[in-house]
Amino acid sequence: MSRDDAMEQSRxxxxxxVLTLLAQNEMLLARVAELERRLGLDSSTSSKPPSSDxxxxxxxxxRTRSLRGPxxxxxxxxxxxxxxxxxxxAEPDHTIDHHPETCGGCGAPLTAAMADGHVARQVFDxxxxxxxxxxxxxxxxxxCAGCGAKTRAVFPEGVGAPVQxxxxxxxxxxxxxxxxxxxxDRLVELMAHLFGVRVCAATLAGMxxxxxxxxxxxxxxxxxxxxxxxVKHMDETGLRIAGKLQWLHVACTAMxxxxxxxxxxxxxxxxxxxxxxxxxxxxxxTMTGVAHGLCNAHHLRELNALVEIxxxxxxxxxxxxxxxxxxxxxxxxxxxxxxxxxLIHLIERRYDAILAGGLAFHLAQPKLARAxxxxxKKSRGPEPRxxxxxxxxxLVSRKHDALRFLHDPGVPFTNNQAEGDIRMMKLRQKIxxxxxxxxxxxxxxxxxxxxxxxxxxxWDIIQTIMAQPTQLNNALSCA
Numbered sequence: 001m002s003r004d005d006a007m008e009q010s011r012x013x014x015x016x017x018v019l020t021l022l023a024q025n026e027m028l029l030a031r032v033a034e035l036e037r038r039l040g041l042d043s044s045t046s047s048k049p050p051s052s053d054x055x056x057x058x059x060x061x062x063r064t065r066s067l068r069g070p071x072x073x074x075x076x077x078x079x080x081x082x083x084x085x086x087x088x089x090a091e092p093d094h095t096i097d098h099h100p101e102t103c104g105g106c107g108a109p110l111t112a113a114m115a116d117g118h119v120a121r122q123v124f125d126x127x128x129x130x131x132x133x134x135x136x137x138x139x140x141x142x143x144c145a146g147c148g149a150k151t152r153a154v155f156p157e158g159v160g161a162p163v164q165x166x167x168x169x170x171x172x173x174x175x176x177x178x179x180x181x182x183x184x185d186r187l188v189e190l191m192a193h194l195f196g197v198r199v200c201a202a203t204l205a206g207m208x209x210x211x212x213x214x215x216x217x218x219x220x221x222x223x224x225x226x227x228x229x230x231v232k233h234m235d236e237t238g239l240r241i242a243g244k245l246q247w248l249h250v251a252c253t254a255m256x257x258x259x260x261x262x263x264x265x266x267x268x269x270x271x272x273x274x275x276x277x278x279x280x281x282x283x284x285x286t287m288t289g290v291a292h293g294l295c296n297a298h299h300l301r302e303l304n305a306l307v308e309i310x311x312x313x314x315x316x317x318x319x320x321x322x323x324x325x326x327x328x329x330x331x332x333x334x335x336x337x338x339x340x341x342x343l344i345h346l347i348e349r350r351y352d353a354i355l356a357g358g359l360a361f362h363l364a365q366p367k368l369a370r371a372x373x374x375x376x377k378k379s380r381g382p383e384p385r386x387x388x389x390x391x392x393x394x395l396v397s398r399k400h401d402a403l404r405f406l407h408d409p410g411v412p413f414t415n416n417q418a419e420g421d422i423r424m425m426k427l428r429q430k431i432x433x434x435x436x437x438x439x440x441x442x443x444x445x446x447x448x449x450x451x452x453x454x455x456x457x458x459w460d461i462i463q464t465i466m467a468q469p470t471q472l473n474n475a476l477s478c479a
Contacts, residue, residue: 099111234415
């Protein structure tokens with residue numbers, strides 16, 4: 001090989017190496033940009049929970065980044081709000097009289113007979129814990145005078161053991177465990193300290209199991225009502241059961257809550273009609289016979305990220321439009337009337353114009369490098385796109401779902417109902433960790449379904465736990 005040929009070959013090798021390094025550098029820059037974008041996300045610019053923000057203070061106070069925006073109202077109770085305060089009762093349980101011993105003027109002795117009026121102050125306090133009230137049931141046997149047969153009385157329903165705890169103790173234990181979310185070990189101590197009831201963790205689990213079995217019929221009735229509701233909210237979250245990831249699903253309305261546990265995230269409720277409001281998880285679109293409403297709180301958080309991190313102007317315009325549309329829909333709902341068609345048309349025209357501008361912006365941007373792409377070789381699959389471009393495609397293709405709240409007053413702007421109902425279930429996992437068994441998780445879901453529904457109706461929680469399914473079904477029908 002001649003010297004010129006060797007130099008030409010070396011030059012070609014150097015050019016190929018430079019091209020390879022340039023491609024790798026472009027790919028690495030894209031990866032760094034994506035990682036920096038992810039690091040900049042928090043609960044106000046993504047679907048991450050507030051607990052993931054950590055304790056580190058940011059340059060921008062979290063309050064100014066809330067989706068609600070600033071309020072013109074002063075802090076504290078508003079004018080016309082009827083507060084609640086402790087008031088004296090007409091007939092106190094105990095009365096203690098206090099009389100002065102000497103005259104404040106001359107120092108002469110005073111007696112109770114000299115009393116001339118009084119000023120009363122009342123102290124509300126808890127009574128001293130007393131020993132348990134023990135009720136003995138005796139089933140007597142009687143011998144018939146005619147035939148001589150001996151017949152024994154039947155014990156009342158629920159009295160099936162020689163020694164057992166009563167329904168109120170079980171209801172309090174279930175309430176503290178499944179509603180106040182106390183861990184089992186701490187609940188054992190609390191029952192002993194406050195009530196003098198010494199139980200073990202297995203007994204507490206048995207109480208929850210029996211309660212869930214009794215409330216099963218009521219929760220099934222809740223499920224049927226939720227599935228048949230005109231508008232319902234759906235969401236799901238991971239749940240650790242026996243060391244494995246499983247899923248907790250919620251389907252709810254403003255007055256009903258139904259929880260269920262399943263091994264698969266893609267397990268959806270059957271026999272569902274009406275409108276379901278969700279956060280654009282694509283699996284919900286496989287459901288048949290339903291219409292969809294998207295959670296615009298998720299859209300606002302994504303738009304916040306595009307405005308604060310990516311600096312995309314169209315996102316700020318869309319953010320303002322959605323907030324104004326929400327405000328207009330809320331005002332119309334308060335008046336009890338639908339939005340005017342002309343206003344809806346204006347909002348939709350502005351919606352389309354903003355998305356068209358955003359799409360033009362992204363189409364003008366340089367294409368992103370594929371991860372792992374090799375120079376000179378054609379990669380398969382769709383071209384990678386920026387986060388804002390993906391959001392625009394979603395808002396275009398699902399326009400009617402995103403703006404359904406404008407056309408249907410029953411459809412809210414967000415899916416906050418489901419997110420709020422599922423948040424308390426996640427709190428239990430943060431306090432006590434995962435569940436030891438699937439039965440325990442299913443019992444918890446059943447009991448919480450009944451408790452959450454009772455709270456929405458303003459029922460007494462302890463009475464709800466103690467009630468029979470027929471009583472609760474009748475109360476739900478009358479509500």
